[in-house]
Amino acid sequence: MFHRPHPLAVLLSGLALAGACATTALAQAPVDDPAAAAAVATVENFHKALDAGDGKAALALLAPQLQVFESGHVERSRDEYASHHLDADMQFSKTAQSTLASRHAEVSGDSAWVLSESDVSSQRQGKPVKQRSIETMLLRQTPQGWRIVHIHWSSRTLKTE
Template identity: 45%
Template sequence: MLKNTSQLKMISLLLLGALSSFAVNAHGDEAHPNKSTLFVGIDSEPAHTVTAFKKALKQGDQVTARKLLADNVIIFEGGGIERSADEYANHHMHADMAFLKAVESTLLEHQVFTQGDIAFSIARSSTEGSYKGKEIKSIGMETITLKNTDNGWKITHIHWSN
């Protein structure tokens, strides 16, 4: 049973995001001339938080990246899970920074939806380059949820896959 309205809002937003991604996949590789539907809500405060987090990772700025995460953030990546900002900052964040520094990523789609003090961001990106002697060419998917706090928007969940 859901304990509060915030949980219900979060579930609703995640379901909307999942349905949005099914709609994108249902059309395969069709060309869509209207790019405005691929970039939605990118001028919002939650979108700026997501962008600042990615920029901090790319630049190797651990302090800024950590500051943008809620203390109890949960991060899913590559079948693994990290259950706090400190766990991520002390472990996998370093590898993510090294990887992002070595490759070039191009944002293909970014949609951010906000309802009250909860927001979610869905994005697709193309990544190419070389990392640890291995050629990289992949399409990545990302879902990030955020909560508006007394200290601004904080990332509460990240799910990365490619």
């Protein structure tokens, strides 16, 4: 019997292939597709809500089945994210300075992905810290608009001058 692969698995496989074959092209690609621009707006609105400390607005942009991968940990639902890391993410976002370095977005049917690289300056134990943040967000089109179904965050510390 043939089992149809889950759309998220297909999307992740495509992202892995695209990343392996054309990382430079991804960083240079403009977001000129209106559907992709709408998905990017959802991602940007999620970050604006975190910056403003508006947890209700941030959670409204997340699908109930959200999965967040960060630092080797997994949060397996919007409710789990809300109870574990939302407050810390809002606190960090309020105090950190983030500059977008590159972004690429694409849409396929009712799925979209937004790949972003940012430079983030913050403080840790009173000392300046600069990081390169890599963010992958997968979104699904719903009757309410684009909703984030998966977030993968990773970062590395950059040398400060």
